[in-house]
Amino acid sequence: MTAHSLSLGRILRFTLLSLGALIFLAPYIFMISTAGKAQSEIFSSSLSLIPEHWSYVENFTKALSRVSMPTLLLNGVIVCAMIFLVQVVVAIPCAYAMAKLKFRAARFMMVLVMLGLLVPIHATALPLYVAFDRLAVLNSYTALVAPFSISVFAIFLFLQFFRAIPDDLIHAARLDGMSEVGIVARVVVPNAWPAITAFAIFSVVAHWNDLFWPLIVVTNQDYATPPLGLLSFRAAEAGDDYGALMAATLIITLPLVAAFLLAQKRFVEGITMTGLKG
Amino acid sequence: MASVATDMPMAAADRREGRIAWLLAAPAITLLFLFILLPTLAVVVLGFTDFELGYGGFRFVGFENYAELVSDRTFRRSLWNTAVYTAIVTPVSIVLALAIAMLIEAETRAKAFFRTVYFLPVASLLVAMATVWQFLFHPTIGPINTFLTQLGIAGPNWLGASGTVLYGLSIIGIWQSVGFNMVLFLAGLTAIPRELYAAAEVDGAKSWFDRFRLVTWPMLGPTTLFVTTISIINSVKVFETVKTLTEGGPNKASEVLLFTIYQEGFVYLRVGYASAMTVIFLAILVVLMFLQYRVLDRKVLYA
Numbered sequence: 043m044t045a046h047s048l049s050l051g052r053i054l055r056f057t058l059l060s061l062g063a064l065i066f067l068a069p070y071i072f073m074i075s076t077a078g079k080a081q082s083e084i085f086s087s088s089l090s091l092i093p094e095h096w097s098y099v100e101n102f103t104k105a106l107s108r109v110s111m112p113t114l115l116l117n118g119v120i121v122c123a124m125i126f127l128v129q130v131v132v133a134i135p136c137a138y139a140m141a142k143l144k145f146r147a148a149r150f151m152m153v154l155v156m157l158g159l160l161v162p163i164h165a166t167a168l169p170l171y172v173a174f175d176r177l178a179v180l181n182s183y184t185a186l187v188a189p190f191s192i193s194v195f196a197i198f199l200f201l202q203f204f205r206a207i208p209d210d211l212i213h214a215a216r217l218d219g220m221s222e223v224g225i226v227a228r229v230v231v232p233n234a235w236p237a238i239t240a241f242a243i244f245s246v247v248a249h250w251n252d253l254f255w256p257l258i259v260v261t262n263q264d265y266a267t268p269p270l271g272l273l274s275f276r277a278a279e280a281g282d283d284y285g286a287l288m289a290a291t292l293i294i295t296l297p298l299v300a301a302f303l304l305a306q307k308r309f310v311e312g313i314t315m316t317g318l319k320g
Numbered sequence: 321m322a323s324v325a326t327d328m329p330m331a332a333a334d335r336r337e338g339r340i341a342w343l344l345a346a347p348a349i350t351l352l353f354l355f356i357l358l359p360t361l362a363v364v365v366l367g368f369t370d371f372e373l374g375y376g377g378f379r380f381v382g383f384e385n386y387a388e389l390v391s392d393r394t395f396r397r398s399l400w401n402t403a404v405y406t407a408i409v410t411p412v413s414i415v416l417a418l419a420i421a422m423l424i425e426a427e428t429r430a431k432a433f434f435r436t437v438y439f440l441p442v443a444s445l446l447v448a449m450a451t452v453w454q455f456l457f458h459p460t461i462g463p464i465n466t467f468l469t470q471l472g473i474a475g476p477n478w479l480g481a482s483g484t485v486l487y488g489l490s491i492i493g494i495w496q497s498v499g500f501n502m503v504l505f506l507a508g509l510t511a512i513p514r515e516l517y518a519a520a521e522v523d524g525a526k527s528w529f530d531r532f533r534l535v536t537w538p539m540l541g542p543t544t545l546f547v548t549t550i551s552i553i554n555s556v557k558v559f560e561t562v563k564t565l566t567e568g569g570p571n572k573a574s575e576v577l578l579f580t581i582y583q584e585g586f587v588y589l590r591v592g593y594a595s596a597m598t599v600i601f602l603a604i605l606v607v608l609m610f611l612q613y614r615v616l617d618r619k620v621l622y623a
Contacts, residue, residue, distance in 0.1 A: 055423050055426060055427060056427070056430075059423050059427065059434050062420060063437040063438065066438055066440070066441065066495065066498075066499075067437060069449055069452045069453060069456060069495070070452075072452065089463060089466050089467060089470075132347045132348050132351060133348060135347070135348070136344060136345040136348035136349070138344060139340075139341035139342075139344040140341075140345070143337050143338070143341040143344070144334050144337045144338055144341070145337075145341035145342075145345070146338060147341075147342070147345070148341075151345065151349070154349075157356075158352060158357075160602075160606060161356055162557065162605070164559075164598070164601065165359075165363060165598055165601065165602045165605075166355065166359035166360055166363065167586075168359075168362075168366065168585050168594055168595050168598060169359040169362035169595075170359050171585075172373060172591060173359075188355065189355050191355065192351035192352050192354075192355050194352065194356070197348060223344075226344070247442070251446050251560075253447055253560045253563060253564075254559055254560075254578070257563070257582075258582075268445060268447075268448075269446070269560070272445070272448055272451065273447060273563075273564060276451060276564070284458075287451060288451075288452065288455065291449070291451050291452055294445055294448050295444050295448045298444065299443055299444055301443075302439075302440070302443035306432075306436050306439075309443065310435065313439075313442065313500065313503055314503050314504060314506075314507045
């Protein structure tokens with residue numbers, strides 16, 4: 043009796059989850075299907091998923107010829123990598139000083155960090171834009187990267203992680219004659235890899251997807267990041283040529299999705315860790 | 321520390337350590353002032369001016385900007401729309417995420433597969449996926465309305481009609497945020513000790529719902545509170561989909577807070593006025609965080 047009801051519950055659960063999964067995957071399914079359809083077939087509004095005539099080549103050629111996809115993706119990689127590197131290089135020594143050194147200003151720093159956590163880029167964008175305009179650094183990697191060079195969230199996350207590193211480990215390194223910078227590089231960082239990878243995923247996902255700030259500081263397509271490039275591609279296509287549009291979205295979504303699928307355990311752990319600590 | 325006078329070398333070492341700490345923290349402190357504190361202060365000050373980019377001077381106008389905001393129909397519309405969007409997306413995405421997390425947690429076989437599928441939207445470029453949703457929502461050739469037509473229902477012009485545009489955007493918002501909330505709930509669920517369920521069963525919690533009411537829900541309290549706060553904040557920050565798909569239209573039916581700020585500040589270049597809007601936006605975030613701390617305090621005492 044119980045075994046029977048149990049399996050019934052299991053079937054129901056599995057059906058619900060599969061149905062939901064299908065709905066969640068629907069946008070991807072239609073994206074892949076429509077990217078291979080000719081304009082006439084798209085406008086016949088049939089629900090069939092497999093294209094009658096495979097137009098993948100035409101649509102992808104159109105998408106690749108009207109917007110420089112390599113430039114967009116390269117800009118995305120450059121900007122995300124620079125942001126992440128600077129954030130980590132700035133935040134780790136600071137978090138170490140706050141967690142492990144006799145640092146009088148540690149409490150004051152903590153207050154600054156908590157305040158900083160409250161302030162998103164949307165709140166500081168106006169004065170930063172005015173300043174960048176005056177300094178004539180709009181349309182540059184500097185403009186895209188600089189406001190994110192400080193991540194109070196990174197300091198906050200690393201601080202919690204560093205506190206858990208045993209003091210003995212650091213004392214031992216000091217007795218071995220290591221400098222504080224050496225301790226950070228050779229003792230603290232190797233012990234904090236889980237936190238650093240988690241933060242890397244959090245940071246890259248956030249900045250790869252960000253539209254707000256690039257939209258403000260970049261008007262020159264040479265510096266466009268993927269979201270911005272797609273936006274201008276949409277404008278140029280008047281949003282009508284769905285085949286080419288879907289091909290473009292496919293190309294632009296693929297890198298991060300592929301990264302996620304390859305390292306999904308890391309991804310989910312990273313997002314969970316950064317999510318819960320934030 | 322107590323024996324400063326008797327232990328001079330110790331104090332000197334402390335001072336040296338303090339100096340190194342300052343050096344290590346100096347870049348972070350400098351950038352924090354430069355890119356967070358100073359701009360935040362500047363936005364508050366600018367909110368009291370009539371500064372416009374492209375014009376030389378500006379003057380202080382007191383609370384004039386705020387007075388204008390009160391009677392600004394676009395701004396009021398935008399506040400209202402943001403509230404409606406948040407009121408739809410937050411509860412639906414939390415309930416869905418919790419339900420999915422519990423189903424996945426109970427699942428034995430395809431756990432990882434389902435987790436991946438529901439999380440996929442979080443890892444996808446939102447501007448790109450919004451474009452796909454625009455196709456799905458297309459009034460004549462979109463799959464959603466084609467499907468509805470086959471069922472004999474005339475589908476609405478989702479993103480093109482002022483009556484439905486917020487619902488359309490909300491559906492995208494929910495789709496995009498469920499996965500994020502779900503992984504947080506999954507983490508919360510795995511942290512619940514199995515013994516609690518066994519104990520509840522001994523105490524007479526026979527049905528699935530009793531176990532949920534007596535164990536799962538109270539144990540998930542902190543997670544739920546956190547997920548709620550972060551969901552509300554993310555909904556208040558809705559921008560990408562609006563900018564990509566509707567530009568606030570039709571007829572300002574999808575004007576939301578950040579889009580209005582963007583429009584005033586970076587398109588019309590009315591920096592002073594947009595700064596006043598930003599101050600309101602910041603105040604909303606501060607109130608939300610404050611509420612979270614208050615509830616958290618009470619929760620901790622009660623637990």
